[in-house]
Amino acid sequence: MPAVVQLPVGKALTVRAAADAFLDSLGNPNTVRNYGIGVGKTVERIGEGRSLASVADDEIGEVLELLWGEAAVNTWNARRASVLSWLGWCGERGYDGPSVPAWAKRMTPPDSETPARSKMAIDRLIARREVHLREKTLWRMLYETCARAEEILGVNIEDLDLAGRRCPVKAKGARPRTRRRGQVREDFVLEPVYWDAGTARLLPRLLKGRTRGPVFVTHRRPGPGKVVSLRDVCPDTGFARLSYGQARALLDEHTAVGGTPGTGWDLHEWRHSSLTHLGEAGASLLMLMAKSRHKKPENVRKYFHPSPGAIAEVTSLLAPGDSRR
Known part of the structure; x- marks a missing residue:
């Protein structure tokens, strides 16, 4: 008992x-x-x-x-x-208190299939008139870069190479290293990610002349008593960096089934969908690894879908030399 x-x-x-x-x-x-x-x-x-x-x-x-x-x-x-x-x-027991919000939902276990959204579904979602420019830009950037959501949300404007359509992001697993006397040294591995025309069209509209601070920010200033790092605040507007939880909640709000919170898309689905589409388009295993920045082939092998034509072409390389003339 x-x-x-x-x-x-x-x-x-x-x-x-x-x-x-x-x-x-x-x-x-x-x-x-x-x-x-x-x-x-x-x-x-x-x-x-x-x-x-x-x-x-x-x-x-x-x-x-x-x-x-x-x-x-x-x-x-x-x-x-x-x-x-x-x-x-x-x-x-009758005590007033909070609940776990619907957007902080249980995540799909790694041995289950994460849904890959179709290009048509992605384009339709981003094109919806009620979707704010901030969300349109974030979602298009996540899809075109194949980057993790926390990596893109951590980017600052001064990191962007708009002409080259790329920017460095902090790689997954990087952590600050503690030195002697309690000092903390920021020691991150930076890796470049690349985007295409869709993101290139949206980014300048989102920035509106801003040259410093987080790319993606909230629509209001931090509340009193909330401690925010200077790097996470726009020096021009005072708005704070958009957090992972806020970004997840916004995506769920626009994609929830029947308006039921917690039933919408997950931020990881942008990366999963883009890699799936690249694999279906014939991208090689090495190219998928380079685009996603995975270090192990087994982590991207599920996206690798060589076409029958590609298999026939590589098979022809094994034929006798005179038969290929």
Whole structure:
């Protein structure tokens, strides 16, 4: 039998008190240990002394993205599930508090098929009149570069080579390295990504003469008390960099099935779709690796679809020398 936990009465329930009460109610030590990681780190990031009722749904989503947005799919799903259970447990006991937002949805496991959207579906979505220029540019850029969403969202205007249609991005897995005395050195690997005419037409319209700061920004300034790095703020407008969570929510909003939150496209589908289309068009395995910047052939082999004509042509190279004259 799980322990009976007495929650505070007659006062606002703090984030830390809610987390401790939830973890104390779990009977299995392994569950406590596994859930404690997701719930504990989330509580630390939100603020332990805050009232649970004062936390917004999107704050939960943003914290999840910040902590595990770049983690493995199974890690993301496990941490999200622990926070979902915690907040659901509080709600069942009548305490006001946030929920995990629909856009911070469970991700598709790696052994499942991520849908590849057709070129027609992509063009129709980007051409819709109600879609803002910012989203049109971001989605077209993600599709044409085959880059990861967090890489493109991290680009600044001064990084762009508009004439060459390219820019450097921080490669996946790069992390700041800690030096002696607690100093942190930014030590990232930069790799170039390239775009085509669609992005080239949209980018100048989006920038509107801006020459510094994030390419993709929000439509309002950061709220009071929110600490934002100078690199993540446009010096001309004061608007903050668009986050991964916000970009994911916007895509879900425009593609949700029947308007139901959490049923729309995922940001990873842009990269998956573009690589699928390149593979279907006959791009070689080495070219797919160069475009996607994957280091291992097995990670892009599923996109490699040589045509019968290409196979026949390479087979002809094995014929006797005089038969090819």
